[in-house]
Each structure stands twice: as C-alpha cells, then as structure tokens.
Amino acid sequence: MDAISQSRALGDLDGAESARFFVAGRFDALECMTATFTTHAYVPHRHETYAIGAIEAGCETWTARGIRHYAGPGEFAFNDPEVVHDGAPLAEGYSYRMIYPSTATLRRLAADLAGGRDRGTPGFPQAAVRDPEGAALYAEAHRRLQAGTDPFGAEELMTRALARCLARHADIPVAALGREPGPVARVRARLEADPSVEHSLADLAAIAGLTPHRLIRAFRRETGLTPHAYLVDRRVAAARDRLRGGERPAEVAAATGFADQAHLTRAFKARMGVTPGAYRTAFQA
Numbered sequence: 001m002d003a004i005s006q007s008r009a010l011g012d013l014d015g016a017e018s019a020r021f022f023v024a025g026r027f028d029a030l031e032c033m034t035a036t037f038t039t040h041a042y043v044p045h046r047h048e049t050y051a052i053g054a055i056e057a058g059c060e061t062w063t064a065r066g067i068r069h070y071a072g073p074g075e076f077a078f079n080d081p082e083v084v085h086d087g088a089p090l091a092e093g094y095s096y097r098m099i100y101p102s103t104a105t106l107r108r109l110a111a112d113l114a115g116g117r118d119r120g121t122p123g124f125p126q127a128a129v130r131d132p133e134g135a136a137l138y139a140e141a142h143r144r145l146q147a148g149t150d151p152f153g154a155e156e157l158m159t160r161a162l163a164r165c166l167a168r169h170a171d172i173p174v175a176a177l178g179r180e181p182g183p184v185a186r187v188r189a190r191l192e193a194d195p196s197v198e199h200s201l202a203d204l205a206a207i208a209g210l211t212p213h214r215l216i217r218a219f220r221r222e223t224g225l226t227p228h229a230y231l232v233d234r235r236v237a238a239a240r241d242r243l244r245g246g247e248r249p250a251e252v253a254a255a256t257g258f259a260d261q262a263h264l265t266r267a268f269k270a271r272m273g274v275t276p277g278a279y280r281t282a283f284q285a
Contacts, residue, residue: 017093023039030145034097037089053077055095059071062085113175122172123173150263156230183208196238233271
C-alpha cells in the first residue's frame with residue numbers, strides 16, 4: 001500500500017461536512033487540517049508522516065494495528081508513520097484538528113528532550129490518549145497556525161504542544177533541564193533591542209546556540225516567561241508609553257509590532273486589565 005497525502009485521503013465530501021487543509025511554512029512546512037465529518041469515512045491508508053489530532057467535538061473511531069480505537073473531546077489520536085489506519089465518525093460525527101509532522105521533526109524534538117541524545121524515531125504506544133490540558137494547548141497552537149497573524153507565537157506554542165505530547169505519551173526518556181543564563185541573556189538583549197521587529201523561533205535559537213525547544217525551556221526557567229511572552233510584554237510596555245502620549249490605539253498597534261488593533265487589545269487587556277483605549281483616556285483627563 002502506497003503512502004498518500006492527507007489532501008488525497010479526503011476525497012469528496014458531502015455538503016454537511018467541511019475540511020480545510022493548510023501548510024504552516026515556518027514550522028518545517030507542517031501539513032495541518034481542521035475538519036468536521038458526519039459521514040465521511042477514510043479508506044485504510046498510511047502516511048510517511050505522523051498523524052496527530054485532537055478531537056474538539058463528537059467521536060472518531062479508527063482501526064490501527066488490528067485494534068479499534070475511539071477518541072472524543074479532550075483526547076488525542078496518534079498514528080505513527082507507515083501504520084495503516086482508517087477513520088470514521090460515530091453517531092453525530094466529529095470535529096478535529098490534525099497535523100502531519102515529519103519523522104525528522106519529531107526525531108529532533110525527541111533527541112532534544114532526551115538531553116541531545118538521538119534515540120531514534122519516537123513512537124506513540126497508545127493510539128488514543130485522554131489529556132484535556134495537552135489537547136487544549138495543542139488546539140490553541142493549531143488555531144494560531146491557521147490564523148497566521150502571529151507566526152512567532154504560533155511556532156513557539158506548537159513546539160511546546162508537540163514536546164508535551166512526546167514527553168507524556170511517546171516512548172522516549174526525558175532529561176532534566178540545565179541552566180543556560182548566557183544564551184538566554186543574548187536572546188533577551190535581541191528582543192529588547194526593538195520589540196516591534198518580527199522574530200522567529202529559529203533565528204532566536206541560532207542566537208542562543210540552542211535548539212528551539214531547549215531555548216523555550218531555558219528562557220522560561222531564567223525569566224518565568226517564554227520568549228514570545230517576554231516579547232509581547234515588551235511590546236505592551238512600549239504601547240503604554242505611546243498611549244500615555246496620546247497616540248491612538250490603531251497607530252500604537254502598528255508601531256509596536258502587533259498585527260492589528262484587536263491583537264493589541266487582547267494582549268494589553270490580558271496584562272493590564274483594561275483596553276488600550278481606556279488606558280489612553282485616563283491620561284487625557
């Protein structure tokens with residue numbers, strides 16, 4: 001049986017179903033899909049990649065390695081590369097978010113979790129796993145990749161989500177994290193130099209001399225925040241300065257690196273408790 005792409009596996013859908021297939025270019029050209037199926041059934045097929053999904057509603061059932069599996073909300077569906085599987089909805093159907101990471105991508109991340117030691121291609125012993133917290137993290141990362149408005153944040157969040165999947169559900173060892181004050185200091189300096197500039201996790205990892213995931217873990221250990229959260233904090237601080245000077249929120253958003261005013265408002269209110277407009281008005285009284 002030949003391996004097929006997920007877009008080919010979909011075939012034709014009826015009018016009550018929907019599927020969107022997209023590629024996250026900054027994340028190793030990661031193939032992604034979000035779909036709702038009520039009658040669509042996959043024929044037995046296999047992928048050269050992993051197939052990892054989180055069910056958001058309903059229930060999916062599939063057979064892999066001769067075992068029937070079921071997954072509902074808060075649960076993951078894991079299929080390793082080259083494993084033949086099918087897939088179908090139960091009762092009212094299901095909605096899910098899928099990704100198809102390459103073996104190279106997960107092998108690198110698994111080696112990083114193991115302290116830099118390549119332990120080969122990781123596998124997921126259980127095809128269906130309940131992990132509401134992990135599924136929520138993964139789904140949010142998937143939504144951000146799909147939105148495309150904050151590539152750095154989406155890239156960082158999906159790295160964290162996949163690392164969690166591997167650490168908790170794959171057959172790999174996880175090494176303790178050491179301190180990396182020097183590399184973290186270099187990345188902090190770059191983020192503080194001009195918070196409005198667009199950054200990528202790969203570029204920051206190169207500055208640190210660490211892998212992307214190791215940078216995230218080390219940065220969080222040293223500062224209490226991930227690199228992206230630290231950058232957003234700096235952008236909000238810059239926005240506060242401009243708002244106190246009377247600039248309008250839309251102008252401030254453009255000047256401080258936010259995608260738009262709505263993006264600024266979400267980040268600002270999450271940290272300050274009020275909207276940028278309300279904050280600006282207080283200084284005009």
